[in-house]
Amino acid sequence: MDxxxxxxxxxxxxxxxxxxxxxxxxxxxxxxxxxxxxxxVSGEFCSNSGLxxxxxxxxxxxxxxLERDLKSIDDIEINKMTFKK
Numbered sequence: 688m689d690x691x692x693x694x695x696x697x698x699x700x701x702x703x704x705x706x707x708x709x710x711x712x713x714x715x716x717x718x719x720x721x722x723x724x725x726x727x728v729s730g731e732f733c734s735n736s737g738l739x740x741x742x743x744x745x746x747x748x749x750x751x752x753l754e755r756d757l758k759s760i761d762d763i764e765i766n767k768m769t770f771k772k
Contacts, residue, residue, distance in 0.1 A: 691770040692750060696739040699762040701726065707760055708739070715753040720744040 698704055712719065719741050726737030743750045758765055 689772050691772065692743040693768040693770075694741040694743060694754060694757075695766040695768075696741070696757060697764040697766075698737050698739065699735075699764070701735050701737050704760055704762055708757070708763070711753065711756050711760075712739075712741075715749060715756075718743050718745045718749045718753060 696708065698708060712722070721740075721742035723740040724737060725740070727734040743753070754765060754767065757763055
């Protein structure tokens, strides 16, 4: 792969969508090189929204399928960054 692909996934309703998102990330796990999950949390508060950053690798059709499947979930926002090496 001659590029670096970063996919940002903003999950607006974690309690509603986390299982669906996790199942997709597992399904396409061989295309995920790095995964970072971010959400606000403190002693008294845990946010119902969260951000997942993925560094993707491998087959472009698998990456496109992952992006398409994630976009089909309600309350999910996807942004993609592509960098040429």
